[in-house]
Amino acid sequence: MEYAKRYPMIAKRQLILIKEAQGLEKKFDELSEYVLKPQKQSVVVFCYKNKSFDKRNKLYKATLKSGIVFESKSLYDNQVINWISNKLNLEKMQFEPKAVQILAEYLGSDLGRISQEIKKLKIINSDIITPLIIEQYIGYSKDFNNFELINAIGEKNIDSSYRIALYMSRNSNQHPLVVTISSIFNFFNRLLKYHVLKDKSKTATILGINPYFIKDFEIASKNYSIKNCSDCIDLLAKADLKSKGIIGVNNNHKAILIDLLNGIYNN
Structure with a gap:
């Protein structure tokens, strides 16, 4: 805490970041003494990474009393698309809704990784971010992914859905089965x-989707009744158990995905 006790050379205050603060637990008693009587000229930030601040220790209680405790929680999967859209808007980047869907599917909820990829896309200086640009600069296939698989299922485009499924099963590292099953479940x-x-005017809000994709659900609703949807969800639950080795014998990626599609189209 020697730096925190010094006076800044130029500015009125100095900022001190203590990274990986969870590794300083042996010094928490000493640090808590400073936090209870901080220097006004110093702003001290304790950064916890991949771990919660233990509310039982002295440092937490001291910080709560003399400062501010802020917890940045991971986003849920259904919040990622809006986060990406807002981030692109802040960067003043134009984008197609489909491109945002693909980014969310490919990058998941790792905001650090998403930010890095957005920086990469910004350097390109394209007028608009499209699925093709994502394929070229990030390396994710615009034609063979969960998004396109779900589109094919919704349209009952049988040939296309099997073709996509076979491609994804051959590239299982890039297309984990658990993510595919989860994506199809969310769709149904x-x-x-x-x-x-x-x-129906509240569709986008209730479903948590961009209005651009409402037409996809209009089409799918003509191909799948309420009973069909319920049956498909049951099939997905079984596929999930197979993917985890809980039931079934032939539990490879290809067999499970093809069996799932067979069930969806024949129920």
Whole structure:
């Protein structure tokens, strides 16, 4: 805490970041003494990474009394698309809604990684971010991914869905089965909500989607009844158990995905 006790050379205050603060637990008693009587000219920030601040220790209690405790929680999967859209808007980057969907699917909820990829896309200085640009500069196939698989399923484009599924099963490292099953489940879960929604003008809000994709659910609702959706969700639950080795014998990526599609189209 020697730096915190010094006076700044030029500015009125100095900022001191203590990274990986969770590794300083042996010094928490000493640090808590400073926190209870801090120097006004210093702003001290304790950064915890991949670990919660233990509310039982002295440092937490001292910080709560004399400062501010801020917890940045991970986003849920259904919040990532809005976060990416807002980030692109802040960067004043134009984008296609489909491109945002692909980014969210490929990068998941790792905001650090998403930010790095957005920086990469900004350097390109393209007029608009499209799926093709993502394929060229990030390396994710614009034609063979969960987003396109779900589109094919929704449209009952059988040939396309099997072709995408076979490609993804051959590239399982880039397309984990658990993510694919989760994505298809989310689709049918939303489609169920769409079926029972009386006021279709609220579709985007209730389903948590960009209005651009409402037409996809309009099409899918004609291909899958409420009962079809319920049956598909049951099939997905079984596929999930197979992927985890809980049931079934032939539990490889290809067999599970093809069996799932067979069930979806034959229920």
